[in-house]
Amino acid sequence: MSRTSPLLVLASLVLLALAAFALALSTGSVAIDARSVARAIFGFGDETQRAIVRELRLPRAVAAFATGGALALAGALLQVLLRNPLADPYVLGVSGGAAVGALTAMLVGAVAWMVPTAAFAGALVSTAIVFGLARGRGAWSPTRLLLTGIIVAAGWAAVVALILSLAPETQLRGMLFWLIGDLSAPPATWTPLAAVVLVLVAAMAFARDFNALARGEMMAASVGVDVARLPWLLFALSALLTAVAVTVAGAIGFVGLIVPQAVRLVLGNDQRVVLPASALGGGVLLLIADTLARVVAAPAQLPVGVITAMIGVPLFLVLLSRDQAR
Amino acid sequence: MTPVLVTRSLAVEVAGIRVCHALDFSVAAGQCWAILGRNGAGKTTLLSTLAGLREAASGTIELNGRALTSFSPRELARFRGLLPQDDNDPFPATALETVLIGRHPHLSRWRWEGADDLRVARDALAAVNMMGTEGRDVRTLSGGERRRVALAVLLAQQPQLFLLDEPSSHLDLSHQVALLDRLAALARAEHRAIVMALHDVNLASRYCDHVLLLDRGSAVAGPAADLLTNERLSDLYGVPLKSVRDNGRSVFVT
Numbered sequence: 001m002s003r004t005s006p007l008l009v010l011a012s013l014v015l016l017a018l019a020a021f022a023l024a025l026s027t028g029s030v031a032i033d034a035r036s037v038a039r040a041i042f043g044f045g046d047e048t049q050r051a052i053v054r055e056l057r058l059p060r061a062v063a064a065f066a067t068g069g070a071l072a073l074a075g076a077l078l079q080v081l082l083r084n085p086l087a088d089p090y091v092l093g094v095s096g097g098a099a100v101g102a103l104t105a106m107l108v109g110a111v112a113w114m115v116p117t118a119a120f121a122g123a124l125v126s127t128a129i130v131f132g133l134a135r136g137r138g139a140w141s142p143t144r145l146l147l148t149g150i151i152v153a154a155g156w157a158a159v160v161a162l163i164l165s166l167a168p169e170t171q172l173r174g175m176l177f178w179l180i181g182d183l184s185a186p187p188a189t190w191t192p193l194a195a196v197v198l199v200l201v202a203a204m205a206f207a208r209d210f211n212a213l214a215r216g217e218m219m220a221a222s223v224g225v226d227v228a229r230l231p232w233l234l235f236a237l238s239a240l241l242t243a244v245a246v247t248v249a250g251a252i253g254f255v256g257l258i259v260p261q262a263v264r265l266v267l268g269n270d271q272r273v274v275l276p277a278s279a280l281g282g283g284v285l286l287l288i289a290d291t292l293a294r295v296v297a298a299p300a301q302l303p304v305g306v307i308t309a310m311i312g313v314p315l316f317l318v319l320l321s322r323d324q325a326r
Numbered sequence: 327m328t329p330v331l332v333t334r335s336l337a338v339e340v341a342g343i344r345v346c347h348a349l350d351f352s353v354a355a356g357q358c359w360a361i362l363g364r365n366g367a368g369k370t371t372l373l374s375t376l377a378g379l380r381e382a383a384s385g386t387i388e389l390n391g392r393a394l395t396s397f398s399p400r401e402l403a404r405f406r407g408l409l410p411q412d413d414n415d416p417f418p419a420t421a422l423e424t425v426l427i428g429r430h431p432h433l434s435r436w437r438w439e440g441a442d443d444l445r446v447a448r449d450a451l452a453a454v455n456m457m458g459t460e461g462r463d464v465r466t467l468s469g470g471e472r473r474r475v476a477l478a479v480l481l482a483q484q485p486q487l488f489l490l491d492e493p494s495s496h497l498d499l500s501h502q503v504a505l506l507d508r509l510a511a512l513a514r515a516e517h518r519a520i521v522m523a524l525h526d527v528n529l530a531s532r533y534c535d536h537v538l539l540l541d542r543g544s545a546v547a548g549p550a551a552d553l554l555t556n557e558r559l560s561d562l563y564g565v566p567l568k569s570v571r572d573n574g575r576s577v578f579v580t
Contacts, residue, residue, distance in 0.1 A: 083416050205435055212427050214417050218410035219476075221379050223483060224403025224431035269417045272438070 006273040013280040017065070020287040024061040025053055027295055063186030064290040064304070065283035066193040067249045068259075072282020073200060074241035075256030076263070076274055080210045081234040082142045085264070089242040089256035092149030092235075096156025097126020098246035103163045103175050115178075116187060116247045123243035126152060131235065145235070181252030181305030183290050195244045199237050200279050203271075206233065210271040252305045254312040255282050265319045285311065328391040329354050330487050330519040331376065336385035340371040346545035349385070351538065355486070355517040358510055360530035360550070362523075363540030364563060369523035370411055370491050372540065376521065377408040377489050389487065403431035407485035411492050413476045415464050421475050422460040425450050428482030443482075450481035453508060455501070469496040477505065488512070490522035494529060502526075506533045527559060527567070527578050554578075 025037045032040070032049050039045035040053035074089040081087070089095070101122025105115045134148040160179070167175060177184075203210075209230055212220040221227045245252070259282040260274060267273050289307040296302060331353040338345040345368030353359055361369045374380045376387060378394050387394040389405055397405070407428075415424075425447040426439050433439065439447075451457055454474035459467065464475055473496045480488065488509065494502040510533050512518045521538075524530045530537055531554050538547040541562050546553060559567045559578060569576040 079417075083414075085417060208430055208433065208435075211423075212430050215419070215424065215427055216410070216412075216414045218374075218379075218408070218412075219427065219479070221399070222377065222403065222408040222410065223427055223479075224398075224400040226399045264418065268423070269419050270423065 009267060010276055013277060017280055017284050020284045021061055024287050024291045025057045027291055028057060029298060060183060060186045061287055062193055063248050064183050064287045066196050067245045068255050068286025069196045069279040069283035070241040070245040071252060071256040072259035072278040073196060073275060074238040076260035076278040077203060077234050077238040079260055080214050081231055082146050092130050093126045093153035093156055094123050094239055094242040095246045095251045096153045098123040099179060099251060100156050100159045102178055103160060106171055106175055107163055107167055120243055120247040123246055127239040177303050178250040180303040181250045182303045183249045184301050186248060192244050192248050196279060199241055200276060203237055203275050207272040207275055252308055254308050255286055258312045258316045259285060262316055262319050330390060332388040334386045336387060337383040338372055338375050339383040340368060344543035345371050346540060349545045351547035353519045353521060355519050356513050357536055358513045358520040358534045359536045359538060360522060360524045360534040361538045361540060362527060362530055367540040369540060373489050373491050373523055377406055378402050400431050405485055406487040406489060407480045407483040409476060409480050409490040409493055413472045418463050418465060420461050421451060421456060421464055422447055424464050424475055425478045425482050428479040447482045450478040453481055454478045455504060470498060470501060473497055486518060488518055488520045492525060493522055531576055
């Protein structure tokens with residue numbers, strides 16, 4: 001397998017991200033050309049355009065990019081933690097807990113800002129439950145963690161089904177959108193993006209340890225990786241990212257599984273490349289998907305989770321068959 | 327000279343079963359030890375305890391005159407290396423990338439592998455006769471080839487103390503001999519200390535100057551010449567063994 005320089009790849013991903021941002025900010029019910037977008041961002045130009053770009057499109061684009069980055073990075077970290085390339089940010093029940101929190105808030109008719117708060121609380125509660133149960137009497141193994149997560153997630157799924165069956169018809173649509181993943185009401189804040197950047201920096205400090213851990217616990221321990229503590233760091237970082245993503249946009253599937261996989265197929269499995277490339281790639285994928293979700297069926301908005309699956313699945317299958325051909 | 331590895335009244339248990347107790351032995355630089363015993367005698371458990379990867383039930387272990395428990399994982403990894411019994415490779419990686427894992431304890435947190443590390447890794451691959459496979463995905467290699475790559479990881483790690491769990495498993499005869507020649511040379515020429523769990527008592531008698539016999543919860547350690555006798559080995563394995571002289575060497579047959 002030949003490898004292109006990691007810096008070159010990351011630089012191209014950054015350029016791709018900038019292009020995706022430009023596209024997201026200029027497309028919509030009112031088309032705005034790139035120069036006007038740039039002027040609007042810095043507070044110049046037409047007042048309406050400024051309002052559209054700075055108050056409507058930019059927060060949503062930032063939220064989409066951060067969510068995609070968080071999900072893909074969480075997926076990459078979990079795949080190392082569980083030593084299973086099929087792990088996904090939702091496999092450990094984090095999104096299930098968040099869904100129960102969010103849907104409960106909707107069911108009792110909470111005001112809008114309480115839904116994400118309840119989702120975040122649900123994600124943390126679920127993480128604490130899985131963390132506590134999987135730890136048991138100190139013995140730790142990927143299999144035990146995975147099983148605990150899957151069982152807890154199954155429990156949450158039953159509660160979600162219960163809530164859906166109890167919910168009045170008028171609320172069902174909102175609940176379903178939340179469950180598929182939806183960015184139409186993003187929080188206007190930079191916190192999610194900051195969280196992704198911070199987690200990425202923290203994870204990069206341990207990226208070479210992750211490389212060793214991916215080769216098995218014994219191998220990692222032999223070359224001096226702290227195999228007692230490192231899994232908990234991975235778990236905490238990925239749970240935090242998943243909680244952030246779920247809180248911003250509901251449960252968006254595919255990004256966390258497919259982006260790290262695609263990155264690995266193209267760039268190999270050095271975590272020092274995989275982690276930043278996944279974060280950038282996930283951000284770009286979700287930003288493009290969300291732009292499409294806004295315009296494809298305008299004025300109706302599609303749930304972005306549908307679009308990520310429609311882009312992600314064929315893209316992944318192409319990469320997979322290309323890898324087999326080598 | 328300070329011994330590389332010393333145990334004092336070491337007791338090791340796994341799942342409540344005693345592997346050894348009151349074990350005192352000392353491994354000096356340049357020595358090559360074999361741990362022999364039946365399946366389930368606790369060879370792997372003892373090796374991981376000596377490597378500092380699990381706690382002893384009681385007693386102490388010293389590496390280079392210093393308590394094992396006072397080493398950080400990183401310091402430990404620069405002093406001792408362990409070849410695990412099983413290799414698992416869930417993710418794609420080239421043979422060279424895999425061997426570079428051995429350089430991990432020698433690099434600070436943000437450093438990338440440099441030209442020196444690449445040279446060490448390539449030499450290690452060459453030493454296990456795997457040059458030319460640098461770019462191959464390890465998952466496409468055969469069991470024996472993966473075993474040799476795992477051994478190259480250990481060589482690239484360049485520890486003082488080599489702990490190896492069944493290094494010859496999956497290897498064909500020629501590679502078994504090549505591998506043990508290589509390890510014996512490391513002990514002799516570079517004064518590394520070698521402790522390995524072996525299945526084949528004849529490999530132990532040919533290559534090791536000392537042995538540690540694990541038998542139903544007790545351990546005996548000493549020079550190979552004293553311990554590798556018909557009586558002891560027959561008792562250890564529970565099958566009658568006798569030695570045959572061939573070319574000035576003892577060969578044990580059933």
